[in-house]
Structure formats: structure tokens, C-alpha cells
Amino acid sequence: MNFNKARTLYFHNLLMVFCFYLSSATVTAQNTAIMRDEWYQRSIKNTYTTAPIQEIFKRAEVNKKLTVGVIGGSITAGANASDFQQTAYAPLVVQWFRKKFPQTEIHFVNAGIGATNSLFGVHRVDGDLLSYKPDIVIIEFSVNDQGESRTKASYEGLIRKILKSENKPAILALGLMDMQGNSWQKYHLEVCNHYHIPYISYRDALYPEIQNGNMVWSEISSDEVHPNDRGHQIISNLVTHFLEEIFNEKTLPVPLTQNRYEQACIYPFTHIDNPDWELTSRGWSTTHKGKPLEFTVKASIITIMFEKTINSQKAANVYVTLDNGKRQKLSTFFKDGWGNYMYPEIILDSDKSESHIISFEYDDKSGKEFILHNIQIVP
Template identity: 35%
Template sequence: MKPFRQIALLTAGMLLLSAAGCGKKEDSQMQDSSSQSTWSMADPSLNLPTLNLGHTTEDMIRRAVVNPGNTARLADAMKRAQAGEKITIGTIGGSITQGTAASTTDERYANRALQWWAKAFPKAQLDFVNAGIGATDSYIGVHRVDADLLSKKPDVVIVEFSVNDTDAALNLQTYDSLVRKILQAENHPAVILLFTTQEDGTSLQDTHMQIGSAYNLPMISYKNAVLPEIEAGKFTWKDISPDNIHPNSVGHGIIGELLWSYFNSVYAKLDQIDTSDLTFTATPVTKDLYAKGQLLDSKTLTPKTMQGFEQAEVSNQFPNDWTTKEGGELTFEVTGSNIGVLYYKTVDGKSGQYCVYVDDRLIQVLDGDFTGGWGNYAQAQQVYTSDTPSTHTVTIKQLEGTDLTQFTVLGLLVS
């Protein structure tokens, strides 16, 4: 598979900103695509966990399993759970993973997944980490996954970013590095890719499938399950979502049933799955530019200079920030190949525009104003990219001639 090339800083874009003023045993080798096969549901006569919400049909479930993938790591986790060991189930994604629009915590798809493990392995010691944060994509995700998820050493991870990812070229690379980070964790977690969708079918599923196919990962598509049913008049989008994106409890229940069915298909043939080799050595699909991605905030990064800003905790999701209400300037010195700014967009009509300079070159004007929007959220903007790491000076200061002075820098995304 040919890797996409990362787009470097655009000279034209900088000029515009300046002008603006600112069966048989499976092979357990993780990347072996030859083990991709036709998927079949577990024998219903077996005594397996059932969710019984009544939201899915066999056709929906079969369509949803884009690739059953290599199940060695998942089977290994199940065998350890069966033996009563401690198992941690993890999820990472955006607001859907966070559970927006689900009526209760237990009705979120992430919790539905956990419930299968509790039902299947009552003697196991189960831990759970939900690293879903609304309005975040895999670009932010690859920089926060170590702290928010991998530090908890999950044994099974469900990754959901197909709605929040919108830039196919950039997100192919960030998603690749994110998935690889998880697969390369020392405790060999199983990875399941979950694809969601907007009402009109907008989703980066096809882009994410390139990564899943290259590494032969299990891929489950909510999009494939529900959209043909809606087109056939079986139910409407409003039956499963209160808006154009977020599943309600019924939608989350559909995802839950898809996951339970997939888990059961692995559990049913657990004794036949070879778990002796859980290594992952596949060549990256892309250049793996974000392999060393990290989020640097006020706890881990000291500004070179700081005028008007102060350390604060404005955002619950990204609390260690720098904020100003009266304007000011921040300067950082960081080393990396890729640099981004994570900042806060607010609906209060007080957040203004701030310029970002890299090595004294105006790169981007960030607008913190989201007046009339659905709520405050963290926005990321990549401001520098290169194939080789080096040290750079990043300056963030108010755009001249603007009246709105409030602004919050949540952190720098450096890889």
C-alpha cells in the first residue's frame, strides 16, 4: 500500500495569513493478511452471552463485520479472563465513545462491550477505561493515547474516530500512528476498529480500512449495519439518533449487539485459536510521522516567555492549560518533526484571534470564537511538519487590531 505524503507548510497559505494581519488454528502473526477470511456467526445453540436488545438482524451483523481479522490477541485476553486474571477493556474516540446521546452510562456502546466480558467471564477481574473525548480526532488522539489509555495497560482496545476524522490525507497518517502505538504496547493489546457514520453517510471508514486491512485487524462497521436498513425503510435515522451524528441508546445498543456477536464468534472457537505469537512487526502504511506524539501542557512544558497568560484549568478534558482574559503572548521552545497547537473554542463571545509563529514565521491565525455553536471544545491545528526532528520556537500572540482578548492554549501537540 502506497503511503500518503505529508503536506508541508503552504507558502500561499502563509502569504494569505500575512495579508490578514496574522476452524483450523489461526496464524497469530498480527500483520498476516493471508488470515483474512469469511466471517461466520457463532452457533446459536451454544451457551454464549446474549444481549437480547432486539435492535439487530443477522443481515445487519454480517454486513457489519468488515473483516474478522487476526483474533490471536483477543483470544489471548479471553483465555486470561477465563482463568480469572485481571483484564482491562479500553476505548478511545470522540463524543460517540464518550457516550453523547446515550440515556445512561450503562447504555453507552463502550459499557455494552464491557458488559459482555462481565457476562462471559464472571470470575475475571475487569477494569475499564473510556478515553473518549468529544470533538477530538485521531490527530489529537495519537498525542494523548499514551497518557489517557496506554498508561492503564488495556488488554482490549476499541478505536472509534471515523466520524471525527475529516481530513483523509492527514488522518490516514495520524490514524496509522495511533493504531500502531496501541499494537506496539508491551502488553500486546487486542485492537478492534469501529466505524460509525453521519446520517448522510459521511465517514472516514474507507480511509481507516486501509490501516485495518494492512494489519489484518477486526473491523466492525455501524455504518454498514444501519444505512442499508434505513434505505430499505426498516427504520429511520431519527429512531437511532437525535441529531445527524450521535447514536441514541438504541444506536449504542446496535453497536453493542454487533460487538457481542463478534466477541461470541471468537469465544465459540477459543480453543482452536493459536495465541503463541502476539508480536506486531508490520511495516507502517504511512511514514509513521506521529509515532512519538505527545501532548505537552502546563504540567510538562514551561514557556520560554509568558506575558498576560497564566496557568489555569479551563477545560475539564485538558485541564493543564495557559489562559488569558486581557491578551498576551506565549513563547515555547520544542523539539520534534511535527508541531500542533491545541486551543479552546468557546461560545461566550469573548475568545479572540491569536497568531501562531514558528521560528518567527507567521503560520496560522487561530480563532477561539464559537459563538452560537453547540458548546466549548478543544480544537487542534497543525502548524509545522517535517520528516526530521529539530528544535523550534513557537510564539502565540493576539492578532493586532482585534478587540476580543480571551484565549486558552490547552497544549502543544509534538511528535
């Protein structure tokens, strides 16, 4: 099986296990989503260009083919919807396209992965989404992102990579929230404003209703983060209502940040002759001491993503060394965590793109497992 496809399948299976433990959404007459004009008016957060989506409509009518792509965290993947393939916001938006253009072949690519942010997104977008040549992309990372400067930089890199990709897709950005109304939309908005990308805020549409007592959180979610069917329907309604409007074109602005993540990608894992490490769909893994695992990578920024676990009996310690320098100890124990977690660790942040040797050395009792999911690089 192709490694990238196997990796995506693995992450999808993780999400399904995660979703199993979420409270299921009940579809009742009470949960029938509605759209109110004041919600929609509050949801539109910025001044945006109009031509990209107008161009998408023309493609759909002329070419008779259209690919809709989404990228984000567990909400985009469909967590907490009663049917992630039917009642989550993304497939509902796709249904709108199919009804709007019944003679057009509509393809759908869902690149949502639970518990991930735009830093991982910018590194994986090439293989997980852009390789399918989407015509329009919806971005959602407003709940999972973290760190102001890193968030703005990785989010901008993601947007620029999408805008400059082969198919020149249009972009819509979403601002979601958790139970307390927390969202990273403030920092995403700065980037979207710079590129005149439309930003639709589910958070600003509904949170005032909750604050004023006109709505309770349990109407739109059965946990602290993930929308139920009604919540997903409202997100979809905000997006599809917006898609009815006419758009104008504007050229790509100069970068808002230093634009360091535009060329971000996932370093391709290939076979390495090392009897002490195994390459699987989950990445490189080992359970015992032995020969270090080494990679030669040319990059200016290097992020390694490895798996953490709440099981202290299986959590391994590994040393990572960059260019034979100081060893950095990595612990895979996720203390007070909720389950296995793909943890990103930045081991290099430089202004120069140079060749580096990364070495991983197991340093624990045999039987404990270390899994290196991927190496994310900015050339």
C-alpha cells in the same frame, strides 16, 4: 490536582454540557434492540487476525484481571444514551466481559471525548488510555475524522502506538455513521486491513435497512449523529457477537503509510514564570497584552489546540510565531459554530525532528480570552 487528570475532567464536563442539549433517548419496548444475522454479516468488513483476542480471553481466565479501554469521540463517551455509564455501547461491552468472566476483575477506561478525531487521539492516547495498560482497545473515530491523508496517517499512528504499547492489547475498530450514512470507514479500513485488525461496521449493518425503508433513522438516533439507547445496544451487540468467535495470531505488518504518528504525544505543560499567562486545568490562558508565552519543543510535526468560541465579544486574536519567523494570526471566533470548540492548527510539518521555539502573543482588547489547550508533537 494532576494536570492531565484535570484536563480529562474538564473535557468530560464539556461533554456533559454538550449532551444536555441533545434530545434524550427514551427507553421503551419499541427501542429494545435486536440482532439480526444479516446485520452482523454486513458489519464484518475485512480479513483479520484471530490470536490477539483469543490471547485476551486467556489472560482473563489465568490472570483474573482484564482492562477494557475505548477511545473515540462523543459516541464513545456515551452521548445521547439515557445513562452514559450504563446504556452506551462501551459499558454494555464491558458488561459482556463481566458476564463472560465472572471470576475476573474487569476494569474499564473510557477515553472518549466529544468533537475530537484521531489526530487528537494519537497525541493523547498515552496519558488518557495506554497509561492504564489496557488488554483490549476499541477505536471509534469514523464520524469525526477529516482529511484523507491526515486521517490515514494519524489513524495508523494511533493503531501502531496501541499495538506496540507495554501490554500489547488487542484492537477492535468501529465504523459508525451520521444521518446521511457518512463515515470515514473507507480510510480506516485501509489501515485496519493492513494490520489485519477486525473492523465492525454499524454503518454497513444498518444503513441498507434505512435505504430500503425497513428502518427509519429516528429508531436509532434522536439527532443527526448520536445513537440513542437502541443504537448503542445494536453497536454493543455487533461487537459482543463478534467477540464470541475464535481468533488467530499475526505479527505486526510493516507500516501502510509513512508511519509518522506512531510516536505522537502531548507536550507536557509545566510552570513558566510569566505574569501575563495562567496555567489551569484548561491549559494556558490570557485576557490581555503582555509578555509572550514561549515553549521550546523538539519535534517534526507540531499541532497546537486552542479554544474557539461563538461569542465574538470574547473571541481573542493571538499571533503564534515559530522560530522568530513569520507571525501567524489565530482567531478564536467560531463563526456559525454550535459552541466552544477545541481547534487543532498544524504549525509545523517537517521530515526532521529539531528544536523549535513557539511564541504566543496576545493581540486584542483586554478582556477577551485565549486558551491554549495543548501542544501535540511528533518527536
